[in-house]
């Protein structure tokens with residue numbers, strides 16, 4: 191057991207998918223894994239372990255925002271020895287040519303996270319994804335015909351922003367999308383020398399105003415999930 195996870199040693203796989211929404215964790219476990227069992231429901235932050243392609247995999251919800259996500263990610267790495275972690279999240283698109291339901295692979299992150307400022311002041315640390323996982327996910331995604339976008343993602347501490355000038359500037363500088371956890375995941379990947387990657391399905395578009403439904407955000411995005419599971423389990 192760790193502070194926020196009820197799993198016993200050995201109940202969490204060393205490869206983990208990380209959706210923000212715990213009900214997406216349940217959906218993934220029930221839809222994609224064989225012999226899935228739930229190892230955590232503390233605070234309803236559901237976690238499951240099963241097999242995929244015959245390989246042991248866990249799915250752990252992280253909640254929203256870097257403070258929530260890194261608490262679970264820290265415990266997965268430190269208390270359970272997890273080595274490969276892929277976030278399967280949603281984001282808002284910041285580019286016209288990134289379409290709703292496209293998949294973004296976060297190569298690097300830009301963030302307003304106060305945690306990052308506190309940890310690295312006076313420099314600006316650039317949290318980046320693991321190249322081997324990225325390369326594998328990109329190739330698997332391309333082979334399955336996905337519309338993939340690879341690049342910089344903004345991990346914001348707030349969902350609602352009044353700072354339209356900042357949003358415009360990030361878009362002008364090529365940032366592909368906005369979400370709330372990836373910089374924290376990549377920061378811990380660097381800190382603990384484990385492999386981290388973030389795949390994000392575009393759930394809404396900040397330029398066109400298009401949106402997916404809450405039902406869709408909870409229970410679909412199967413293409414992204416398949417690429418993430420294949421990346422973790424295929425040789």
Ligand SMILES: O=P(O)(O)O[C@H]1O[C@H](CO)[C@@H](O)[C@H]1O
Nearest residue numbers: 209210211254279280369370
């Ligand atoms: O769908 P998830 O993985 O939760 O990701 C995105 O959705 C939430 C905001 O609605 C934030 O957590 C953001 O990062």
Ligand SMILES: O=c1cc[nH]c(=O)[nH]1
Nearest residue numbers: 280281282368369370
């Ligand atoms: O953090 C997020 C997630 C999805 N869409 C957004 O606009 N922001």
